Amino acid sequence: GDSVTQMEGPVTLSEEAFLTINCTYTATGYPSLFWYVQYPGEGLQLLLKATKADDKGSNKGFEATYRKETTSFHLEKGSVQVSDSAVYFCALSGAGKSTFGDGTTLTVKP
């Protein structure tokens, strides 16, 4: 079945540091790939997505590129802020049903 493997956390960075959270996937067919963010006590918010190979999703300074050859969708941000502290989930979706990674907790310190 489909699966998503996400970089283990937690991750602690200083403000303005570079962020990378690794994500690889296993899937049949050609799924869409997503990054979601979850703040404490809240639901999921879509951060960015890519629907086909070589697509780059971007939003709020975050980027991820759909790499079919390495089955990866790594999340990056050039300069993190304290407000980026949250849990980040990588996910894939086929026919609407989503499979999630385990989540990576990011803490950004001032």
Added chain:
Amino acid sequence: GAVVSQHPSWVICKSGTSVKIECRSLDFQATTMFWYRQFPKQSLMLMATSNEGSKATYEQGVEKDKFLINHASLTLSTLTVTSAHPEDSSFYICSAPDRTYEQYFGPGTRLTVT
């Protein structure tokens, strides 16, 4: 963008009682909705697929008699936790895909069973 709502956002109930959680797609129709469960500091696990006009499809290990799902209309799915126990306490999230399979998540319902 499309919006999915859940009600209630949080609920506390006594052990042995049943609790119903609603999931609504507010501005689009969804013949399929999905129910997820999230334990503290863990990922989302798919519990079941709710199908309008037919029975829900449950993931392996999910008790269908414990978690009753009814897809009453093209905009409403309900999850009823029957005879709730403290181990059922969790964060329940629904989602609905639109016609392009873009998935929209509800804000979640926090259930606490005392």
